[in-house]
Amino acid sequence: MNDYRRLILVGAGHAHLHLLSRLREYRQSGLRVTVIAPGPFWYSGLGPSLLGGDAEPGDDTVDVRRMVESSGAEFLEDVVTRILPDQHAVSLRDHPDLNYDALSLNVGSCITGPPGSEEFATPVKPISRLLELRQRLTSRPRSARPLRITVIGAGDAGVEVAGNLRRLLGHLGQAYRITIVSPGRRPLENQPPRAAELLFASLAPFEVHLLMGHRVTQVGPEAVTLDSGASLASDLTILATGVHPPELLRSSGLEVADDGALKVNSFLQNPNHPRIFGAGDCIHFDEHPLPRIGVHAVRQAPVLHHNLRAFLAGTPLRAYRPQRTYLLIRNLGDGTGLLTWRSLVLRSRWALVFKNWLDARFVQRYQAKGG
Numbered sequence: 001m002n003d004y005r006r007l008i009l010v011g012a013g014h015a016h017l018h019l020l021s022r023l024r025e026y027r028q029s030g031l032r033v034t035v036i037a038p039g040p041f042w043y044s045g046l047g048p049s050l051l052g053g054d055a056e057p058g059d060d061t062v063d064v065r066r067m068v069e070s071s072g073a074e075f076l077e078d079v080v081t082r083i084l085p086d087q088h089a090v091s092l093r094d095h096p097d098l099n100y101d102a103l104s105l106n107v108g109s110c111i112t113g114p115p116g117s118e119e120f121a122t123p124v125k126p127i128s129r130l131l132e133l134r135q136r137l138t139s140r141p142r143s144a145r146p147l148r149i150t151v152i153g154a155g156d157a158g159v160e161v162a163g164n165l166r167r168l169l170g171h172l173g174q175a176y177r178i179t180i181v182s183p184g185r186r187p188l189e190n191q192p193p194r195a196a197e198l199l200f201a202s203l204a205p206f207e208v209h210l211l212m213g214h215r216v217t218q219v220g221p222e223a224v225t226l227d228s229g230a231s232l233a234s235d236l237t238i239l240a241t242g243v244h245p246p247e248l249l250r251s252s253g254l255e256v257a258d259d260g261a262l263k264v265n266s267f268l269q270n271p272n273h274p275r276i277f278g279a280g281d282c283i284h285f286d287e288h289p290l291p292r293i294g295v296h297a298v299r300q301a302p303v304l305h306h307n308l309r310a311f312l313a314g315t316p317l318r319a320y321r322p323q324r325t326y327l328l329i330r331n332l333g334d335g336t337g338l339l340t341w342r343s344l345v346l347r348s349r350w351a352l353v354f355k356n357w358l359d360a361r362f363v364q365r366y367q368a369k370g371g
């Protein structure tokens with residue numbers, strides 16, 4: 001009989017990537033690690049560049065299978081369909097159930113939209129959908145009539161995707177009219193008003209329009225319906241309506257917040273099921289809910305790495321202390337980046353150069369570990 005203890009990592013997202021790069025340390029502690037993920041890691045920060053044609057899949061992905069197997073751990077290309085917390089087991093789509101001594105969930109988030117979205121809209125997540133969208137538009141015959149595009153949502157992802165769609169269509173020589181629709185009063189509502197002013201300046205030269213104060217209530221094959229009852233012709237509809245955790249957590253009977261996120265304490269550990277940890281977009285951090293941004297997923301990773309090993313060794317856990325401020329730079333698709341940090345808001349070419357440098361450095365660091 002084997003006397004190893006098994007750690008299962010579900011999802012190979014921004015939070016688990018750091019752990020995957022240090023899997024040898026788990027083995028040295030006498031642990032068997034199994035990683036379950038449906039495919040490679042996609043870095044979201046470069047997603048808009050991927051759409052706009054300034055990045056290629058090789059710039060934006062990490063081969064996690066190679067990373068895991070080169071460390072002597074087990075990789076299962078699969079998805080978890082149910083967590084059985086009382087049995088300390090997970091069910092998978094294509095493999096038999098697996099038991100764990102500790103489980104870490106980094107299953108990210110999904111986007112849902114108004115009725116009809118699933119059939120007729122393209123979500124901005126998973127990031128691989130942005131590449132598919134680029135390929136679809138590139139292979140589509142050019143039309144003299146402008147392509148009518150609706151982007152639902154005027155948050156960070158909505159404005160980056162709208163700007164980079166415009167960039168792509170410009171390269172392709174395809175006329176377009178893009179409308180960003182949002183119920184808010186202004187785009188980027190969670191940022192100082194200056195951010196919206198700079199965005200307007202970026203969009204002004206192009207056929208990209210903002211329709212604020214409106215909600216899309218239905219998506220169809222050739223139009224979207226607004227809450228006013230009006231219809232907006234739309235050849236292509238993009239969903240950037242904000243994210244929520246996957247249904248898996250609630251349907252498995254885990255303790256979740258109202259939005260379905262796994263409840264965790266400051267140790268990133270579920271209070272009801274101490275063998276279960278979580279990080280990234282799929283958690284509800286009990287001390288105070290965190291914005292669903294990659295920055296938190298990445299910062300949680302070293303704490304998660306420590307705590308999983310400490311939990312299995314019976315030594316003290318460490319608390320995650322979220323930073324209050326963080327730097328965000330959006331790629332606006334016009335060669336500039338919109339940077340926000342504390343009260344600083346600026347738009348410049350250098351901001352985008354800096355973002356691209358930071359993003360490439362992040363991905364390349366982990367690509368090198370997969371070698």
Ligand SMILES: Cc1cc2nc3c(=O)[nH]c(=O)nc-3n(C[C@H](O)[C@H](O)[C@H](O)COP(=O)(O)OP(=O)(O)OC[C@H]3O[C@@H](n4cnc5c(N)ncnc54)[C@H](O)[C@@H]3O)c2cc1C
Nearest residue numbers: 011013014015044045079080107108280281292293294295
């Ligand atoms: C267009 C866009 C641009 C963005 N830009 C930025 C940015 O510049 N900076 C920033 O901080 N944030 C950005 N974000 C937000 C960022 O993408 C998320 O906060 C980040 O991806 C969260 O990382 P994560 O580790 O929680 O999940 P993810 O990195 O999304 O990984 C989750 C993983 O879990 C896997 N998974 C899901 N379900 C299962 C299952 N049942 N079984 C097995 N595996 C499963 C998925 O396949 C995926 O690999 C952006 C988002 C978008 C949409």
